[in-house]
Amino acid sequence: MLSVISASPPLKPPKLSPGKEFEGLDLHDAVVRGSGPHYTYNDQLFNATSHRKNMSRDIVGSFTCHNCTYLRRRAHTWPSGVICTQVFFTPDGQYRTILHAQQCRRCEAYVEPVVNEDNYVKKIVSALDLWTGRRERLRPKWDEDEKETPPHDKKRCHGCQIGVCTRKLTPGKEFEGSYLHAVVARESDDRYKYDQNLTKPTSGRSRSKNIVGHFLCNSCTPAYEWESGIICTELFLGSNDRYRTILHAQQCRRCKAFVKPDVDEENYVKRVVRALDLWTGRREPQKQLFDESKATGRHDDKLCHGCQIGVCNGHSMKKSIQK
Numbered sequence: 001m002l003s004v005i006s007a008s009p010p011l012k013p014p015k016l017s018p019g020k021e022f023e024g025l026d027l028h029d030a031v032v033r034g035s036g037p038h039y040t041y042n043d044q045l046f047n048a049t050s051h052r053k054n055m056s057r058d059i060v061g062s063f064t065c066h067n068c069t070y071l072r073r074r075a076h077t078w079p080s081g082v083i084c085t086q087v088f089f090t091p092d093g094q095y096r097t098i099l100h101a102q103q104c105r106r107c108e109a110y111v112e113p114v115v116n117e118d119n120y121v122k123k124i125v126s127a128l129d130l131w132t133g134r135r136e137r138l139r140p141k142w143d144e145d146e147k148e149t150p151p152h153d154k155k156r157c158h159g160c161q162i163g164v165c166t167r168k169l170t171p172g173k174e175f176e177g178s179y180l181h182a183v184v185a186r187e188s189d190d191r192y193k194y195d196q197n198l199t200k201p202t203s204g205r206s207r208s209k210n211i212v213g214h215f216l217c218n219s220c221t222p223a224y225e226w227e228s229g230i231i232c233t234e235l236f237l238g239s240n241d242r243y244r245t246i247l248h249a250q251q252c253r254r255c256k257a258f259v260k261p262d263v264d265e266e267n268y269v270k271r272v273v274r275a276l277d278l279w280t281g282r283r284e285p286q287k288q289l290f291d292e293s294k295a296t297g298r299h300d301d302k303l304c305h306g307c308q309i310g311v312c313n314g315h316s317m318k319k320s321i322q323k
Contacts, residue, residue: 013046016098019110020158024085024097027120034121038093039128045096050088052131056159056166057123059083060149061115065104076106081149083113084159084166085120087127095128100165103156110158155310166199169246173258173305177233177245180268187269192276195242203236203244205279208306208313209271213263217252224254230299230314231261232306235272237279245272248306258305 016023028041061083068076084100101110129135151170152160159165169176181194200206210230217224232248249258277283299314306312 011046011048013044013049017158019112020101022099022101022112024099027097027115027117030117030121031124035125035128038132038134039095039125040093042090042094042096045088045090045094047088049090051090052088055087055127056164057085057087057127058166059085059099059113059115059123060119061113063102063104063111063113065107065109065111067109067111068104068106076104078105079149080113080152082152082157082165083115084157084164085115085123086159086164087124089128089131091132093128093132095124097124100157100159102153102158105153105156108156151305151309153309160200160310163200170305172260173249175247175249175260177247180245180263180265183265183269184272188273188276192241192243192273195238195244198236198238198242198244200236203238205237207235207275208311209233209235209275210313211247211261211263211271212267213261215250215252215259215261217255217257217259219257220252220254224252226253228261228299230304230312231263232304232312232314233263233268233271234306234311235275237276241276241280243272243276248304248312250300250305251303253300253303256303 023043025041025043031039031041058081060079060081062077062079065076068074080102083102086098086100087095088097089095099113099115101112103110126135151173154160154165157165176196178194178196184192184194211233212227212229213231214225214227228250231250234246234248236244238244247261247263249260251258274283278285301307301312301314304312304314307314
């Protein structure tokens with residue numbers, strides 16, 4: 001007697017979160033005009049069926065909160081250079097996009113994005129052309145559309161909240177930690193490799209660390225210098241012992257200019273390597289002791305770029321100390 005093997009049912013995409021995630025189908029006509037008949041929209045694609053995983057693009061646009069109309073009699077509008085947009089595709093030219101809401105600063109309601117169509121088409125078609133082999137990889141350029149947009153508020157971005165948003169470093173405010181990798185390599189016997197392509201969606205573990213160091217503002221005359229025990233440093237760990245750090249600027253109290261941090265290398269290496277060793281199972285968790293190097297004065301969360309975009313631990317630390 002022949003046994004009948006039933007075919008497994010096709011994978012179904014998870015439902016979109018109402019009011020927080022939005023299908024990009026309405027923008028497909030603009031994509032066709034920008035690319036020709038190369039791509040077709042398939043709203044059944046998702047991470048498990050996409051040829052590439054965890055791919056997002058930052059799109060320029062704006063948000064208008066009409067909920068504020070009822071509360072304050074005037075709608076609240078804000079621009080954004082980082083509208084989180086997930087992109088799924090297959091090699092035969094099918095694709096799908098999901099756009100993510102941001103929360104209003106006034107009333108915390110989630111608001112649907114209104115994207116700049118030209119920017120959307122440029123980013124989506126460029127990605128699809130690269131992935132399908134229709135163009136070569138090019139050196140990234142600074143996008144003119146994104147110059148005048150405010151810092152990305154990770155606390156209020158739905159993409160950031162669920163771990164799918166990937167944003168570019170903000171010039172003058174965020175700094176790649178690759179220049180410190182040599183000291184990390186020496187301390188860790190070269191077991192960790194630096195990968196500046198890691199983001200929160202593509203990393204297995206991520207957390208912000210408070211690093212000791214100082215800042216020197218040369219915009220002031222004479223130059224103004226201050227110490228900090230909370231230099232916000234984002235740390236990401238990927239597969240195969242790959243890691244990445246992003247260091248955040250602080251603003252000068254006198255002139256409000258953003259200043260690049262100068263970290264204490266010994267403190268940086270100790271914090272980063274200990275975290276990586278813990279996450280990779282190379283050491284056991286230990287009770288955290290008070291570090292005297294933290295005693296560098298009050299952390300001003302209004303002047304810390306990490307606090308401004310919601311990734312710094314300094315504000316929560318201050319609250320715990322006050323308790």
